Amino acid sequence: GAVVSQHPSWVICKSGTSVKIECRSLDFQATTMFWYRQFPKQSLMLMATSNEGSKATYEQGVEKDKFLINHASLTLSTLTVTSAHPEDSSFYICSAPWGGGGYTFGSGTRLTVV
Amino acid sequence: GENVEQHPSTLSVQEGDSAVIKCTYSDSASNYFPWYKQELGKRPQLIIDIRSNVGEKKDQRIAVTLNKTAKHFSLHITETQPEDSAVYFCAASRDGNKLVFGAGTILRVKS
Numbered sequence: 140g141a142v143v144s145q146h147p148s149w150v151i152c153k154s155g156t157s158v159k160i161e162c163r164s165l166d167f168q169a170t171t172m173f174w175y176r177q178f179p180k181q182s183l184m185l186m187a188t189s190n191e192g193s194k195a196t197y198e199q200g201v202e203k204d205k206f207l208i209n210h211a212s213l214t215l216s217t218l219t220v221t222s223a224h225p226e227d228s229s230f231y232i233c234s235a236p237w238g239g240g241g242y243t244f245g246s247g248t249r250l251t252v253v
Numbered sequence: 254g255e256n257v258e259q260h261p262s263t264l265s266v267q268e269g270d271s272a273v274i275k276c277t278y279s280d281s282a283s284n285y286f287p288w289y290k291q292e293l294g295k296r297p298q299l300i301i302d303i304r305s306n307v308g309e310k311k312d313q314r315i316a317v318t319l320n321k322t323a324k325h326f327s328l329h330i331t332e333t334q335p336e337d338s339a340v341y342f343c344a345a346s347r348d349g350n351k352l353v354f355g356a357g358t359i360l361r362v363k364s
Contacts, residue, residue, distance in 0.1 A: 182356050185353070232296060236350075241299060246295075247294070247295070
């Protein structure tokens with residue numbers, strides 16, 4: 140139980156374009172979704188918290204106009220990287236708390252901006 | 254907000270020896286402390302967790318201890334095997350809120 144499906148698993152895009160990453164909770168309702176970014180050989184850094192039906196909360200230093208988060212339903216949260224640049228290349232991963240008391244993670248998205 | 258520090262950043266042990274990774278946290282209200290193992294390009298995999306009402310938890314070769322007063326918790330792996338080689342992260346959270354990760358430890362088990 141408590142599965143989050145994340146797509147795509149990898150994406151290559153041109154500089155200046157936008158990329159959307161989706162996280163779907165398959166067997167539970169995710170009222171909250173956490174979005175993390177992980178650069179090579181570094182830890183998972185929280186970017187923002189999305190809550191179903193309300194605006195996302197961004198961590199300090201994360202540009203909300205660049206990283207658009209939408210959580211329109213209890214089963215879907217999306218992260219859109221707008222006007223992507225090579226420095227946005229990273230591993231993006233979503234996570235949701237679930238009723239069992241822990242957290243479930245998506246499989247991650249490797250974004251490469253060329 | 255919560256801040257989690259993790260040490261050491263790298264750890265090399267001989268196969269069969271024990272490995273210990275330590276973390277400290279800053280928010281005394283944190284009540285959930287998981288440990289994850291992560292392989293390159295993969296999602297973190299929960300290996301053990303502990304809640305603030307428990308001081309120690311063990312699962313076969315893996316154990317976690319928690320000292321709430323000192324605000325630190327540790328991962329203990331006994332009888333290490335080459336397949337234990339990976340990156341390990343500690344984390345802390347409160348009541349299902351955001352999970353804050355430590356910087357990670359690269360564990361190398363030499364055979």
